[in-house]
Amino acid sequence: MPELNAQALHFLQTRRSRPAKTLGQPVPDRLALEPLLTAAARTPDHGKLEPWRFIVVEKPAMARLADVAEARGVALGLDAEQIAKGRNQFDTGNLAVVVVEVQKPSAKIPALEQxxxxxxxxxALLNAALAAGWGxxxxxxxASHDRGFxxxxxGLAPHECIAGLIHIGTETAAPPERPRPDIQGITTWLSD
Structure with missing residues (x-):
């Protein structure tokens, strides 16, 4: 029987994302962020391609990204509500890590696996931040799907795209628990 890491298993079974709009100051500084990025970079990576990289967006850069999101929304002909929503995560954000998917040519590793x-x-980054006590x-x-943005x-290259924006900060309000999947209803056991 393997040795149980009960604390880690309990964390994974009870982890809960915190709404980005409830994340305030302080945010992790560069020294505090490095172990979180290190943990995230230990993710499964078939072929050791490292088909990802990080862009850390600090508070001063958020205003510029909010303006870019608004300009792109106008250029795309989006309605005012969509533009405001695209802009808002940068207007209210204090720190975010953009996980950039970097597709790398490989005869062995399909693009989908990357x-x-x-x-x-x-x-992994989300869980590392939560495990470290951050929201x-x-x-x-x-905006994260718009090539222009x-x-x-x-400054992403044509072979790069945004996999996600991980907002990290101090939790200012605990969200209520939400319904979780029925494990029995979504699990099939194959015995032969």
Whole structure:
């Protein structure tokens, strides 16, 4: 029987993202953020391609990204509510880590597996931040799927895209628990 890490298992079974709008100051400084990024980078990575990288967006850069999101929303012809929503996560954000998916040519590792790895980095970073006592939330939104925002706002290359924006800060309000999946209803056991 393997040795149980009850504390880690309990954390994973009870973890809860914190709404980004409830994350305040202080935020982790560079020294506090490095172990979280290190933990996230230990994610499964078939072929050791490292098909991801990080962009840390600090508070001063948030205002610029809010302006880029608004300008892109106008250029795309989005309605005022969509534009405001795209802008808001940067207007109210204090710190976010953009997990950038970096597709790398490989004869052995399909592009989809690289996407899975980048998504796993997002969850690993989210969990690392929560385990370290910070509040954290994984967001996306229309701006994170807009090529113009990716290039103008973050300088991403054509083979890169945003896997997620992980907002990290101090929790100011605990969210209520929400319904969780019925494990029996979503699990199939194959015995032969």
């Amino acid at each position: 996407t899975y790895s980048a998504g796993a980095v997002c969850l 954290a939330n994984w967001l996306s939104g229309w 990716m290039e103008e706002g973050l």
